[in-house]
Amino acid sequence: MTKSLFDVLKELDSLVDFSRAKLQWDILIILATKGPSSTTEISQTINTSRKSIIDAIRKLVDKELVTKVKHDIYGLSDKGKELWNKIDSVLNIEVINGNNHKGQSKDEDILALENLSQYFYLINLSKMITINHDGLSLDKAARELGVSRQTLKYYLELFEEKKLFRVIGKRTHFKKNIYKCVLMNEGKRLLFRLPEFTKMKNNLPLKLLxxxxxxxxxxxxxxxxxxxxxxxxxxxxxxxxxxxxxxxxxxxxxxxxxxxxxxxxxxxx
Missing domain, CATH: 1.10.287 (Helix Hairpins)
Incomplete structure (x- = not known):
């Protein structure tokens, strides 16, 4: 029998106390809707001190709802995704999930609406790599996109693992790391199907600007x-x-x- 909203909320409250853990819920919502994020990015999103965010994340890690992905970046654990799916069962909220669904091809997974976070970074990183043949400064790119450097580096490494990009060199310029990246054949094949990327590729005024x-x-x-x-x-x-x-x-x-x-x-x- 399908659980009622009251039953689901009661079960969720036993895991994360609604009355005392609003900040933890805010963090869970951000990680579920945006995907893996750094503590700095979460702090800026909900306008709370980074120290408070780190303390709240530590409690969520202890509850096995959040896991450390890499560096200062955190995402939902399997238990956290299960928790969010229970919320989804009554509120119909989608959770970001980097894993392929059954019956979905690799291209469909990246282009799926549930991967809006990946789609955002894929499009923007691809544009930057295509236009800036001399190399990509993660500090500058992160500043212009309004995200943390750690988050941007995480997605760059993620797409490199998926064989969409390849970092072919790295140099230091004025104490900043410049990454020389190229699009792989798999990345080109996928991106040329996206209208937004095609528009950018044919937009000469944009490239010149x-x-x-x-x-x-x-x-x-x-x-x-x-x-x-x-x-x-x-x-x-x-x-x-x-x-x-x-x-x-x-x-x-x-x-x-x-x-x-x-x-x-x-x-x-």
């Missing part, structure tokens, strides 16, 4: 262009009689970057 602004994402490039315009226009107006030959090329650069940003945005839709 990212190169000129030294950015990994369109959002960051637009921020830099907007900043350049906001600084340039007042300076051009104030020093218009003193700039001489510099004024015209400067003005053309402002107009060119603005138009490039607009076309990159339009072709990305």
């Amino acid at each position: 990212l190169r000129l602004t030294n950015s990994y994402t369109l959002e960051m490039a637009n921020v830099k262009v907007m900043g350049f315009i906001l600084i340039s226009l007042p300076l051009l107006m104030y020093f218009r009689d003193q700039l001489g030959l510099i004024e015209l090329p400067w003005l053309y650069a402002v107009i060119f970057l603005a138009l490039l940003s607009v076309f990159a945005q339009i072709l990305s839709r």
Whole structure:
């Protein structure tokens, strides 16, 4: 017989006390919906100190609901996924699960809606690798995506294990590790089926804009262009009689970057 909502909640409350462990529930929800995350990322998501997050995660690890994936990254354990499935049975909430379902191919698993977290990182890392042939700075990429470096490194290693990417070299530039990555044949075959990646591959204004602004994402490039315009226009107006030959090329650069940003945005839709 199907359990009622009351029965399920009573069973869940025996595992994680609702009244005293709100923070633990917040962490479980984040790990279930976003997938493996670092303590820093969880802390920023729910606006709580990292120390409190670490203490709460330690309790969840003791209860065998959460497990350490790698470095500072944690995910739901088998018991945690089982717990979340019980919530799903009455509330119909999907849990992130990196394992293949029965009857699903490898491609279907990566493209499945339950793997939105993997899909997000797959698309963004693929874009960065495709455009930046010189190498990828995880610190810079993580900053532009708004995630922790540890989380980004975890997904890069995950996709390398799935033979979608391959790290062919690593160098240090200004105390930052730059990873030289390439898409493997399996990755190309999969990504070329995704409309978002195809749009990016054919979006020449976007590629040029990212190169000129030294950015990994369109959002960051637009921020830099907007900043350049906001600084340039007042300076051009104030020093218009003193700039001489510099004024015209400067003005053309402002107009060119603005138009490039607009076309990159339009072709990305």
